[in-house]
Amino acid sequence: MKEEIIINRTVLYRQVWSHPVTDVAKQYGISDVGLAKVCKKLNIPKPGLGYWAKKQNGHKVKQLPLPKLGDGDTNTYTIRKAKSEPIETESEDMQKARVFESKPENKVVVKSTLRGLHPHVQQTKAKLKDPHTDQYYRCSGGLGAFRLAVCKPSIRRTLLILDALIKALETRGYSSSLSSEYGEKTAISINNEEISFTIQESVRQIPNPTPRHTGSLSLLNNKWDYVPTGKLMLRIDEYLPGTKSIRDGKVQRVEEKLNEFIFLLIKTAETKKVRAHQNEIRRKEDEKRTRIEREALLKREREKELLQQLFANSATWNKCVLARNYIAAIRTQADEESADRELDSWVLWATQQVERVEAQLHPSVTESQ
Numbered sequence: 001m002k003e004e005i006i007i008n009r010t011v012l013y014r015q016v017w018s019h020p021v022t023d024v025a026k027q028y029g030i031s032d033v034g035l036a037k038v039c040k041k042l043n044i045p046k047p048g049l050g051y052w053a054k055k056q057n058g059h060k061v062k063q064l065p066l067p068k069l070g071d072g073d074t075n076t077y078t079i080r081k082a083k084s085e086p087i088e089t090e091s092e093d094m095q096k097a098r099v100f101e102s103k104p105e106n107k108v109v110v111k112s113t114l115r116g117l118h119p120h121v122q123q124t125k126a127k128l129k130d131p132h133t134d135q136y137y138r139c140s141g142g143l144g145a146f147r148l149a150v151c152k153p154s155i156r157r158t159l160l161i162l163d164a165l166i167k168a169l170e171t172r173g174y175s176s177s178l179s180s181e182y183g184e185k186t187a188i189s190i191n192n193e194e195i196s197f198t199i200q201e202s203v204r205q206i207p208n209p210t211p212r213h214t215g216s217l218s219l220l221n222n223k224w225d226y227v228p229t230g231k232l233m234l235r236i237d238e239y240l241p242g243t244k245s246i247r248d249g250k251v252q253r254v255e256e257k258l259n260e261f262i263f264l265l266i267k268t269a270e271t272k273k274v275r276a277h278q279n280e281i282r283r284k285e286d287e288k289r290t291r292i293e294r295e296a297l298l299k300r301e302r303e304k305e306l307l308q309q310l311f312a313n314s315a316t317w318n319k320c321v322l323a324r325n326y327i328a329a330i331r332t333q334a335d336e337e338s339a340d341r342e343l344d345s346w347v348l349w350a351t352q353q354v355e356r357v358e359a360q361l362h363p364s365v366t367e368s369q
Contacts, residue, residue: 005029005079009042013066016046030079038077043067093191097266101259108258110164114156118170120146120178121163128155136203136226144178147186147237150201151228158199158232165234165258172262190269196237197265202229234261240271313361323354 005028015024016039025035039046045064055061069075100106117125127141131152134140138149150158166176175189187196208225232254233247243264246257254261327350334343 007038007042007077007079009044009069009075009077010066012039012042013044016044017063020052021046028079034079038079042075042077043069043073091270094267094270097263101263106259108164108168108262110160110255110258112160114159114163117159117163118166120166120176121159123178124148124162125159128159131155137228138201138203146178146199147196148199150199150232151203151230153228154201154230154232158201161232161234161254161258162199164255165261168258168262169265174265188265190266191273193269193272195265195268195272198235198237200233200235202231202233203227204229236264236268238268238272240268240275242267242271244268316357317361320354320358323350327351327354 007028012024015027016035021035022032025032028035030038036046038044044066047061047063051061114125124141124145127145128139131139132142134149136149137151139152139155140147140149146162148158148162169176169188177187177189186198187194189195203226205224205226208223231248233245234254236244238244246254246261246264248254327347330343331347334340334347
């Protein structure tokens with residue numbers, strides 16, 4: 001669904017010269033950069049840098065006049081924004097999950113040894129002995145491993161986090177799976193909803209001390225280099241609104257936030273289920289609307305056909321009336337002159353032909369009624 005906001009040129013001109021652009025932008029629910037683009041499209045001059053500071057300090061400022069509209073210019077601009085539908089995710093199950101994950105006795109604890117790893121984590125560990133590496137020097141296990149992108153020094157920590165997370169999810173009745181085809185994917189099944197997530201390490205971009213030049217034009221290649229930061233993030237890979245990640249902070253690390261991430265997974269699963277239900281309702285409504293429109297179209301087309309048939313039958317009926325009058329006139333003339341067996345035969349034939357055509361008209365007339 002799209003929400004439309006129509007901006008009037010004159011009104012916007014008065015607003016941007018009465019209040020700072022950032023304040024005006026908030027009224028329309030857009031950024032100040034977006035509002036600047038609207039002003040440019042509508043040819044609206046804006047106050048320059050320092051305008052509001054000068055005005056606030058009592059200095060004399062000059063307001064630029066609003067230019068006249070040129071040929072083809074418009075006096076309005078329409079902003080179309082996606083209208084978000086409110087989704088109630090705080091169901092009774094969600095409230096119970098929130099309380100459960102906040103209790104100290106349910107805190108997920110990350111162990112310090114790699115012994116006794118979950119089978120999926122053990123499988124990922126084996127894959128990381130010869131890992132794939134991206135341009136940021138981050139490793140991944142490929143198919144049949146957890147979806148991750150971390151540098152080598154962070155592999156051990158990552159495996160311990162995944163081990164604690166997966167085991168905690170299973171104790172809550174949820175299961176995990178690893179993709180073996182069509183790309184890497186880590187999925188958790190929560191209340192019959194499959195939620196995928198990734199663990200990823202951020203990297204810092206620095207100038208490459210030994211950049212290479214390639215090509216005939218000596219284009220600079222490999223201008224930047226990347227160094228690991230050791231900062232990890234767990235991210236839910238679903239295109240849904242709301243918070244979907246936890247990350248290392250200045251005080252707390254990911255290990256201390258695993259209960260929070262589990263709650264986010266549960267919340268995402270419920271949101272996904274609600275969205276699916278809403279989409280199903282919309283699908284049925286669309287099908288119903290399409291069916292009604294199709295039936296109405298068929299009815300109009302049928303009425304058009306019947307009308308055309310009516311006019312055609314009327315024309316044929318008129319011809320039959322004229323033919324009967326003609327036959328009657330011929331018979332009258334023959335009676336006045338003399339009897340003619342050949343003429344009698346023609347009259348009989350002509351009458352039968354008219355009756356046959358008239359008989360063919362009646363079923364259509366009955367159907368149209």
